[in-house]
Amino acid sequence: MGGGRSDWRKELGGFLEPFLDRLGHKARRQMCPAYVAGLIGSGDRKSIQPMAARDGQVGYDQLHHFIASGVWKAAPLEKVLLAEADKMVGSDDAWLIIDDTALPKKGERSVGVAPQYASALGKTANCQSLISVTLASREVPVMVGLRLFLPETWTNDPERMTRAHVPKDRQIALTKPEIAIEEIDRVIASGVRFGCVLADSGYGSSGPFRQALSERGLLWAVGLSRRQNVYPADVALVFPVAKTGKRRKYHIPDRPPVSAEATLDGEKWRKVSWRRGTKGRLSCRFAARRVRVADGHKHRMLDNRVQCMPGDEVWLVGERRATGEQKYYVSNLPADATIVMLTAAIKARWICEQAHQQLKEELGLDHFEGRSWTGLHRHTLMTMIAYAFLQSRRLKAAGRKKKNRRTATTAQHARHQASHPRPLRTPSTPAMLPL
Helix, strand or coil: CCCCHHHHHHHHHHHHHHHHHHHCCHHHHHHHHHHHHHHHCCCCCCCHHHHHHHHCCCCHHHHHHHHHCCCCCCHHHHHHHHHHHHHHHCCCCCEEEEEEEEEECCCCCCCCCEEEEECCCCEEEEEEEEEEEEEEECCEEEEEEEEEECCHHHHCCHHHHHHCCCCHHHCCCCCHHHHHHHHHHHHHHHCCCCCEEEECHHHHCCHHHHHHHHHCCCEEEEEECCCCEEEECCCCEECCCCCCCCCCCCCEECCCCEEHHHHHHCCCCEEEEEEEECCEEEEEEEEEEEEEECCCCEEECCCCCEEECCCCEEEEEEEECCCCCEEEEEECCCCCCCHHHHHHHHHCCHHHHHHHHHHHHCCCHHHCCCCCHHHHHHHHHHHHHHHHHHHHHHHHHHHHHHHHHHHHHHHHHCHHHHHCCCCCCCCCCCCCCCC
């Protein structure tokens, strides 16, 4: 960090006040700022021992006790984090982005560690997998949730979970989409404002996940497997008369479903750009069509096949990249949404990947060396608080720059400034996450 160590630490103290109020105890009120400052400050390693050594005011045992075994609950601090995130970026135009991120680990004792697919590495690796929840607006992300996924090798081993201090109510097998819905419910209950939920195909390909979002009255735009079967929007349900045997009890579609990939093959694809990157406008070719996903209740057809019935009418969107790669998405945005609106929603998800990278590279999200459930989740909470603080400074600095530009323009036209010119000084701001 640049710009004066005492300045940002003083500002951090003010930012942390509502969090410290929830901690109460004097020792905890001291350890929390020390831990968060250790994550933000200099040093390549952000595990407890080197942070304590760099601080000089608190000892390793004190910091370790605070994170690993101190008697305090995370939920009150998580509520404050949600409230602060809402102040910074919450609005009806904000995105709530669901994703997951992997923390590579050696050994097998750290809670939740197992050979799992790590998207950042593009392969299966020994790691912990965290479901992440990010509130974002105007390309400014604030991470508000990180929850550990437990693979079957853990949920099938009660002794192993007990040894890692997994709470009794979490010693159950939950899929990532199920954990994500729990987290979304927590965000909704807090009153945080957002307009649309985004997720990749790891979540979007789950029919129950999409249906749960719709049941909550939420708008969503999520990834989808190219193999997912869909029906045309105008599919009709008919009641065929059986030639022999019992009379059919249920209506069935008047035509079979086809894959998402095949559905869009004959559509018109057009070039759409969505934002400016480091090398100019980002663009790809997109096509969209109204469909009904084949994820309803299952019926046995006349030829003895089991077929899923049509669900609600939604948008199916395809993306063709210059590399030849094709991606597919589905969204319940309104029927009058344009391809540009659909693309903007789909492509807004990238910002959570930037947040993952910054949490790891800048704040040591993946540096925790403890093995317990409690310690890991408290560490992730502290990294999210540190990240929120840096984002608050970023927004304030951007606001000051805008104000200074307006002031400078006004000054040029003010008579007293014309007769008594005085240069405007831009306040110095410490280094922070890049705009």
